[in-house]
Amino acid sequence: MAADLLDATFAALADPTRRAILTRLAAGEATVTELAAPFHMSQPAISKHLKVLERAGLVSRGRDAQRRPCRLEARPLKVAVDWLETYRDYWEESYQRLDALLTELRAGEQAPPAGGDVPPAGEQARRESGG
Amino acid sequence: MAADLLDATFAALADPTRRAILTRLAAGEATVTELAAPFHMSQPAISKHLKVLERAGLVSRGRDAQRRPCRLEARPLKVAVDWLETYRDYWEESYQRLDALLTELRAGEQAPPAGGDVPPAGEQARRESGG
């Protein structure tokens, strides 16, 4: 499971400064100083944020003399989206009501997922038909 | 901007236990004890996780005598996905190469976004054509 990747990715995205940095990088490469400019925050603070983003694989860095230009690496975002898409049905209105109904009908006969610490993601009760 | 919502949502998702809880809840409502069962973790620990999920709006709770059944509330996940979708182009292979090229051609003439702490999300250089 890509648990660590998801951990790092979601954690990285949980900070508004880091999301802003990603947004900025979507417009193209940028140096650390350039990235730091819009924020009233010290340069080391930004460097730390970049390290977090790098650890999550969301940013890669090049070399240009003293500069370390940052590039957006969006692949982990896809992994995050893939995980989230699993729940798409659940945020689509009509489903919500249906689920409430089904849940009431089943009235607490769910078997707890077996195995280790983390219940496998494949265990959800998925229905194919929309309505 | 829904910055606080995104903060809370992504932060909530950054923990594997909490993601597992959401996965479990996708199969239907569950009580705290039921949710705690698969993990070797104390009940208060799970209650804390649930509080985090609740604060992020990812879980709502009912009443059934002493029990406080938890329900998945997926709306914030949609908000998260909407934010992430902004970057879809960037994780689609061919685009990566194209962007690298464009970036080189433009060679560092990006104007830093004006305004407050967080550069607005609308400022990205979006291109329509896939190439």
Add this chain to the structure above:
DNA sequence: TAGTTTTATAACCTCATGGTTTTGTACCCG
């Protein structure tokens, strides 16, 4: 060589997080 720019590291502070155990509260049962 010295000086400037760009970035990283180190040391430090504060507060949040994630876990614990213990205790308290609310509800059902007898």
Add this chain to the structure above:
DNA sequence: CGGGTACAAAACCATGAGGTTATAAAACTA
């Protein structure tokens, strides 16, 4: 009333996150 069950709240602890300032390293500039 007493007693079990389900959950929350309190108090505590260790670690890490996010920020600071000060310093060091690496590369260009003169």
